[in-house]
Each structure stands twice: as structure tokens, then as C-alpha cells.
Amino acid sequence: MSRTAIPRYQQLKDGIIERISSGELRPGDRVPSENELVLAESVSRMTANRALRELTDEGYVERVAGRGTFVSDFRAQSHVREVQNIAEEIAARGHRHTADVIARVQAEARGEVAQALHVDAGTPVFHVVVVHRENGTPIQVEDRYVLADFAPDTLAQDFARQTPSAYLTSIMPLTEAEQVVRARLPDREIRQLLDMADYEPELVVIRRTWANGRAVTFARLHHPGNRYELVGHHKPYAQHDAARADVVQLESLKK
Amino acid sequence: MSRTAIPRYQQLKDGIIERISSGELRPGDRVPSENELVLAESVSRMTANRALRELTDEGYVERVAGRGTFVSDFRAQSHVREVQNIAEEIAARGHRHTADVIARVQAEARGEVAQALHVDAGTPVFHVVVVHRENGTPIQVEDRYVLADFAPDTLAQDFARQTPSAYLTSIMPLTEAEQVVRARLPDREIRQLLDMADYEPELVVIRRTWANGRAVTFARLHHPGNRYELVGHHKPYAQHDAARADVVQLESLKK
């Protein structure tokens, strides 16, 4: 199995992300400068620059010309993979993650699931339901379908120890995701599993994930509305466009 | 206000985005290669590489080593600005957008608003409340605060014709945004404005937007849970996962 070498800039990124998520580097802390990375890691400055620049784009760090590079103070990890891995998210808050496996069966894709995965009804899928807890309080019901031929060992996994997301990302590179967020009243099963109050809304994230252009997993992530919120952030506009604002105005005037 | 020169790689990106959004380049079409850009635009290959690589990260194009760079086939515009402008979103669905201005007053920042904008309580802000309708059905209550000294002409605007978002982006380049999504039961005013059923949850997007490193506007966007959902998608992982090479190879063998 000749796997392509991991690029040097990616190794630098991974190393810094590791130092952040392990808690060694805390929000506001200074990250090694480009020149320090050049000396410590024996790379060229352009390679160090690419690593730090991409970490900036991904929200892990912030850079100020003349001062340095610093760990972001809000949710360094959540906006890249967002709800992707709730165990990491809980761990990042310094809390304890536990999980109960409610169901883990082979089934056939039907209706919404078949449609979402672009397969015919009857296609074999694995269906996994897991309740995730933060310090013992239920915070997510993960209701996931996985194409059987893509992850044939799914039923042998212990999802109380490794989340389905973590397992799936370990066996295949997920290249793209789509998510839909809805607010609604939960059905009784979800309300009971999440220990929710009467008429408490749930926040549902419905997520499809692709690998190599093929939709391979479909999940509904149910969260209690009173105890959960979804955080994200991004740079809506490129840094350097004075001109773009004008274009937007023209466009709205045209109507 | 001395505006910084626009970097060359950004100019290349803007030029290609313009050719895509004007329809000159259609999904699947080939984009000029790095070497063609070197000759045509008189830049170094690294600069052309950076432009095309960032366009890849942003979802505009896809690149295949050995073949070339091609315009992506799905969407191009929506994932960058997401919920940014509801009027454009409605127009993109081919529906009619209307808006009613419920309030448009000068006020003083207090509590959550002052905290979100990082100003002292008492700082002058404009407070605007607008109900947005899609084909006449209310679909969003926009409850927005704007720092008064940043957009002094706010009260003179006709927000029934141009949304607050569009107005704000027309007067200043917004550089960063943070949003929090919550599901909850609406208070009575919101329920009435959105014409919601009893116990129907609302989906609230709480959004802060920065310009030049300073938080300048804070908005609560209330949506009826039964009639609205939030869509987004992204590439959750970096290009170069260790495992990916193997899968790619399998795919090419299959052909």
C-alpha cells in the first residue's frame, strides 16, 4: 500500500492543531512564528507561511502583521468540522463524553434515506442510533445510516468507545458534507432519550457526507433546544475588496 | 482611509470568479492552467497556483493533477455568504421578497447587545426590526442593532426596499461573521409577526459581523421552524488525508 507522503505543510498544521487541542496552547497564546518554524522544523519560510495561513483560514489561529500568530479565542475546532465529532467537541470543553448504543442493525434503505444516499430502495445499509452525553447529560441523539458496502465492518464496532463519525473518518476520506438545520418539536422517542421538557424544541442537523463524489452516510443529529446551540463563523468576504461592496449595492439597486 | 493595494493573487481570483458568475465559464469548463495564467497575466507560477488553490478551497473550481482545473458544477455562490441576505435568497428561489419595517429607532446598547458589540452600556446604536416575506408569507424577523457611529445614515434608509444587510455591505467591507443557531419557543411578539402556530418552535440565528476587526452589528434572525431550514455545506477535511490516495487509486483502477 504505497500511500502518498503527507506534505510537510500539512504535518506542520497537524502538529499545531495537536498542540491546541491537547491544551498545550490555549486561546490567546502565541504560536511559533514563521521564522521559528523555519529553524525548528527545517522548512522554508514559504512552507511555514502556508501552514499558518491555512490554519488562519480554518479559524484555528489569528495573525497580526508585526506582532505574531495567536490561537483563536473562539471555538477553534468547531467551525471546520462543526458537529462532525461531538466527542471531540465535548472533550474540548473539558467535559466527559459518554455514549450509549441504542441500536446497531443492518437494514434496507427506504424513502428519505434512499433518496438522500442516491440509492434504490432496498439497498443494504447499517443503521446506528447512539445517545451522546456530556458529563452524563444527554446532548445528542445520533441517528445514522451508512452504506453497507462502504463500511462493511460497521456492526463490529463499539460505538460507545469510538463515535460513528470517528470510525467512518478512520476508514475513508470524507470529502464533502451538506447539512440542513431545522427547529421542530421532537417525537416522543427523541424527547425521552434526550430527557427533554414538554414543548421543548429540538435542533436537528441533517447531514449527508460524501466520499469521492458518492454519498455514503446520512445522519440526523437531534439536540435539545434548551441545552445546545450551534456555533460557526467565517469570513464572508475576501480580505481585500473595497470594490465588491459597490457591486453588491448595484445589484440590489437593479431590482 | 488609505486602502491597501489588492494583491495580485486576489485579482486573479476575482477575474476568474467574474468569468464564472457572468456565465462565460460554465460548470465543467476548463479554467486557464497555471502556466497559461503565467503567460497571460505576467505572474509567477506560485501566484497563479495560490489563486487557483484558494478557488478550490472556496468551492469554485476543482483541480485534477495531470488534467487541469475545471469549474465546479454545484452552486459557487451560496456557501460563501450563507444566510447573509435573505432577499437574494428568496429571489434565487424565484419568489417575491417584500419587507415591513416594524421599528427603526436610535437607542442605547444594553446587556447582551452591548456585550456582543464590545461597547459600554449606553453607547448609541440604531435598532431596526424588519419582517421579511416570501410571496407574502412571513419568513424572517430581523432584529438588528448597528453601531451608530459606524453607519450614521441608517435611520434615513428605506429598509422595505433594501435590506439592512445589503445596506451595511454597501457602506463598509464586512470581514468576519460569527453565528449561533438556536431552536426555542418564540415569545409572543415573534410568534405573531411570523404568524406561527402554538408551540411551533423558531430557529434563531444570532449573528455578529465585524468590519476591520471591530464588531459593528448584531442581529437576531427569527424564522418559523415549520417553514424554514438552514442549508450549508463544505469540505470537512483537508485534501491530503493519509488514506485518500488509496481510494483514489481504487477509483481509477475501476475505470
Place this chain on the structure above:
DNA sequence: CGCGCTAACCTGTATATACAACTACCGGGG
């Protein structure tokens, strides 16, 4: 006719170098 090899072109990565602009700090002169 078909197979394999090669040449041309493409992307992906990496380095060395250069200049501009910004920031913090320190020391000297008023």
C-alpha cells in the same frame, strides 16, 4: 491492428530570496 512507450502538459509541493508594511521596544534628545 493493437500494444506499449514517450513526450507534452498539468497539478502538487518545496526552497531560497526579496521587498513592503506593521508593531513593539529601547535609547537619545528635547
Place this chain on the structure above:
DNA sequence: CCCCGGTAGTTGTATATACAGGTTAGCGCG
């Protein structure tokens, strides 16, 4: 004491160059 300017360190950008590896088309040979 305060301001002013220099200096060192930092990020941001741009170039020229190099090599590795994927893809395609075409050509020649068996």
C-alpha cells in the same frame, strides 16, 4: 519627563526555480 526615531522581529506578498507524479495523445514497433 516625554516624544521621536531607529531597530529588530513579524506577517504579507511576489518571484524564480526545481522535482515528483498524474494524464493524455500520439507515434512507432511488433
